[in-house]
Amino acid sequence: MPKYDVILRGGRVLDSVNAAFYEADVAVKDGFICEIAAGLPADASQVFDACGKLVTPGxxxxxxxxxxxxxxxxxxxxxxxxxxxxxxxxxxxxxxxxxxxxxxxxxxxxxxxxxxxxxxxxxxxxxxxxxxxxxxxxxxxxxxxxxxxxxxxxxxxxxxxxxxxxxxxxxxxxxxxxxxxxxxxxxxxxxxxxxxxxxxxxxxxxxxxxxxxxxxxxxxxxxxxxxxxxxxxxxxxxxxxxxxxxxxxxxxxxxxxxxxxxxxxxxxxxxxxxxxxxxxxxxxxxxxxxxxxxxxxxxxxxxxxxxxxxxxxxxxxxxxxxxxxGVLAVGNPADIAVLELQEGTFAFTDVAKETLTGKQKLCCDLTLCQGNIIYQRGAL
Ligand SMILES: [Zn+2]
CATH class of the missing domain: 3.20.20.140 (Metal-dependent hydrolases)
Known part of the structure; x- marks a missing residue:
């Protein structure tokens, strides 16, 4: 039996309380976050490489x-x-x-x-x-x-x-x-x-x-x-x-x-x-x-x-x-989003139809709710 159900490896984990990021792996078992630390073993039913991605609370x-x-x-x-x-x-x-x-x-x-x-x-x-x-x-x-x-x-x-x-x-x-x-x-x-x-x-x-x-x-x-x-x-x-x-x-x-x-x-x-x-x-x-x-x-x-x-x-x-x-912490429900921050030129529109051109865009890669993978970009 693998040690974890899911592990997200090497992402920039959001500390939502202090509005800061830190690098760590996040491991999930039985619907809850069971460990957050650097260098956890890749001993999980599903292993995701989150390098360069943002790992945030769902x-x-x-x-x-x-x-x-x-x-x-x-x-x-x-x-x-x-x-x-x-x-x-x-x-x-x-x-x-x-x-x-x-x-x-x-x-x-x-x-x-x-x-x-x-x-x-x-x-x-x-x-x-x-x-x-x-x-x-x-x-x-x-x-x-x-x-x-x-x-x-x-x-x-x-x-x-x-x-x-x-x-x-x-x-x-x-x-x-x-x-x-x-x-x-x-x-x-x-x-x-x-x-x-x-x-x-x-x-x-x-x-x-x-x-x-x-x-x-x-x-x-x-x-x-x-x-x-x-x-x-x-x-x-x-x-x-x-x-x-x-x-x-x-x-x-x-x-x-x-x-x-x-x-x-x-x-x-x-x-x-x-x-x-x-x-x-x-x-x-x-x-x-x-x-x-x-x-x-x-x-x-x-x-x-x-x-x-x-x-x-x-x-x-x-x-x-x-x-x-709203916080990624051991013992909390494994509601997690993995986001990619893309760089480029992007247009956004408000209700007055004004267009804003920007350089950054958040895009969702993976979503877990209660430990279940409910979305994975590119997967059917
Ligand atoms: Zn409303």
């Missing part, structure tokens, strides 16, 4: 809509995550309390990758989203007691609460919905994630209701609730929110990530805490494609590689309170 996509119908079409987690190095994806509010049991049985439990949920504060979730009916009735579907019960019964999967703040999506219900989410969050001890895009409401009263560990997604939107003022300066309320521990997530999507907003924030030293895709059918064929493509955009805007990788490993793991998934 990527965690903090904002997705997978395995749930959104705008009439569904894309499945297992069709997109493995080839992207993604071993955990968080559904951002597709399901509310009325439909969460369906989502758990039909999406979460059937996927090879890990799916988590931020449950929508409105029990209908995203059913009928972007219709006049939704805007008019969003708040009528808020059932705090039922949402608290659903969270309590599904803690393994439900890691937070999602609220839409955009006036065009939830109209007059936005702030009352956030206040309801605050009460449910306080009762259950899970964080809130707010979707920002169009005002009303303005951003400051939204931020006022957020606490340490809560998340603002679509933080580099170019719409009315953006985090910078007309002159491109970060709002004082945004800096104060970060100061007290509110986290800022990309959530690229079809309309929520502009290089112009990113540049303004990065120039003031404001880096996103987590980088995520907001993946669904309308953006998977561009401009989003997948999580590495989204990471590449920030990388080529000048964010350091180690920090970029931290935003898709440690940071989202902290957001969902599963630090064991």
């Amino acid at each position: 990527l965690i996509d903090m904002h997705t809509h997978l395995g749930f119908e959104l705008h009439t079409k569904t894309i499945q987690a297992d069709d997109y995550c493995p080839a992207a190095g993604v071993t955990s994806a968080v559904d951002m509010g597709s399901a509310g309390a009325y439909i969460f049991p369906w989502y758990r049985e039909q999406a979460i439990k059937k996927a090879a990758v890990r799916l988590f949920s931020f449950i929508n504060i409105a029990s209908l979730g995203t059913i009928a989203i972007h219709t006049p009916y939704y805007v008019k009735n969003y708040g009528k579907y808020i059932d705090e007691a039922d949402t608290i019960r659903t969270i309590a019964e599904n803690r393994e999967y439900i890691r937070g609460i999602k609220v839409f703040m955009a006036g065009t999506m939830t109209g007059k219900w936005a702030l009352p919905a956030l206040r309801a989410a605050r009460r449910v969050a306080d009762a259950t001890g899970v964080p809130i994630a707010v979707h920002i895009s169009d005002s009303p409401p303005a951003l400051p009263p939204i931020l006022e209701l957020l606490q340490k560990g809560d998340i603002v997604t679509h933080c580099f939107t170019a719409h009315g609730q953006k985090i910078v003022d007309a002159s491109g300066k970060l709002l004082p309320e945004v800096l104060a929110a970060r100061q007290r521990g509110v986290r800022f997530d990309i959530g690229h999507g079809a309309g929520s990530f502009a290089f112009s907003s990113a540049r303004a924030a990065l120039a003031q030293g404001f880096l996103p805490d987590s980088i995520s895709t907001d993946l669904y059918y309308a953006n998977v064929d561009g401009p989003v494609y997948d999580l590495p493509t989204t990471l590449n955009k920030l990388l080529n805007l000048g964010m350091p590689l180690e920090r970029v990788l931290q935003t898709a490993t440690l940071a989202p793991a902290q957001n969902i309170r599963r630090p064991d998934l």
